[in-house]
Amino acid sequence: MIKLVDVNKSYGKTPVLSQINLKLEDNKIYGLLGRNGVGKTTLLNMIGNQIKASSGHISLDDQGIFENSQALSDICIVKEEGIGVEDIKLKEIFETAGILYKNWDEDYKDLLINEFNLDSKKKFNKLSRGNQTLVGLIVGLASRARYTIFDEPSLGLDAAHRDRFYSLILEDWEKNPRTIVISTHLIDEVTSVFEEVIILKDEKVFIKEEVASLMKRAYYLNGNQDTIISVIDRDKIIHREKFGNTVIIALFDELDNGTKEDLRGKNIEISPIPLQKLFIYLTENHLSKEAM
């Protein structure tokens, strides 16, 4: 298990992440969500030993991660910005990854190269943005690292490639279970892949919860405003849209069956909130963590 305890990160005097406490369990697929600039990449780079935390402790199986060869041999981070070198042939990138990752699967790498129709003889900087992203995805998947981290893995990818990537993640994860962390902005596309989501807000971990449990607490209520307000807790409203006498309220609260029946009896339509919408409401809303 990867554990972050009271982790802080600042750039100069600007704090980016404060008091991060987090556990990443084995063999789970996590979605890391947050608005631009909230510190997702910084958090992933700290876990992947790319940068050092300003304070706090990050460990894998109770061993500190930073500059720890043993711990790092179980982690693969695929960064949005690439590997820091661009004038290099794909063949060389894959060969290097093959030497440096202990569980590297050469056959799987070849299969993925064919799957995505990449030419290993080409140089990385001659590829389209989408194909550059694919190179990172192949490294991440073929690394078979116990903890595989993808930072914005969908950048530049067309819909077909994104869909194939998500399928591959699930297929491979079934055969070779491991912990996968995906940071993305295209939330709805990946909702079915995530087992748990971590939402960062205001420099902190705002929510860390299983997707299924989170979705059970998020509803759209569509109908007469007064009727809805009379049944629900106002403090749990995270979004409201009014159309004449009708209102659509996004509610972040558990509703028991009795309440649901009551609302339906009063002509209130109840529907689930897609994860992306929920994320938007939660990250822009005044709703405090205490209220949850």
Added chain:
Amino acid sequence: MENTKRIIKYQYKESKISMSKFWLTMFLVSLFLYIINKRSGPNVSSGIIVSGDITSISILGVSLFALLIYLIIFNYENLYKNFPMAISFSVTRKDFALSTIFKGLVIAATSGLIQGVLLKLDPIIVRLVDKTPMYDFGIFNTNTDNIIYLIFTLFIILFTVSSMWNLLASLNYRFGYKLWIVFLGLYFISSFIRSWHAGIWTFSINILTTRIDGVQLLKLVLITIISQGLAYLNTINTNIKRKA
């Protein structure tokens, strides 16, 4: 330990590729110089030329000077290409810094060995083009010194020079253009103190021209340890840049 072995394996592979390219180029350059000397007649010579009562030349010794320049490229490539790749692929900075020392040793030992043998063969090649071979290289005499001494001297000097370039490359990677500003500033300040300028110049020339005895060996070992130590400390505190 497994992970340290993996990065050393990677660096070893990189060294082999880099060395193969260099020595293949030098082979072609030497062949070219041989042909030029053969065709140009007794009055025109190409290679390292020492003029005096008798003009002596070295053809295969050219690669010795090329090696000193190659070591700059080799160390810069190590920092600007291998370092970001290794760190991106979950290698620790400490392991990378250690593997760099190993890589420097491999390059210095292999190049010392090849260059030593070449310098022993050089007089034969030069005589084949009907010219007078050069024996005295300052750091050794290829006629009077045995091959072991040549190889040892070359190894020590190449590793020392490589260590200094490694320090420069690691500082340059971390601090970028700011490093050159500092160097320019130091150069400007030192220009007011004439002995500094002369001292730095003499010091640099001495490394490449003084025959290795006990004192010189101690000096070179000290320079190597200090350079590698500072490069190590600098590398373990360096983050990778976005692109290189």
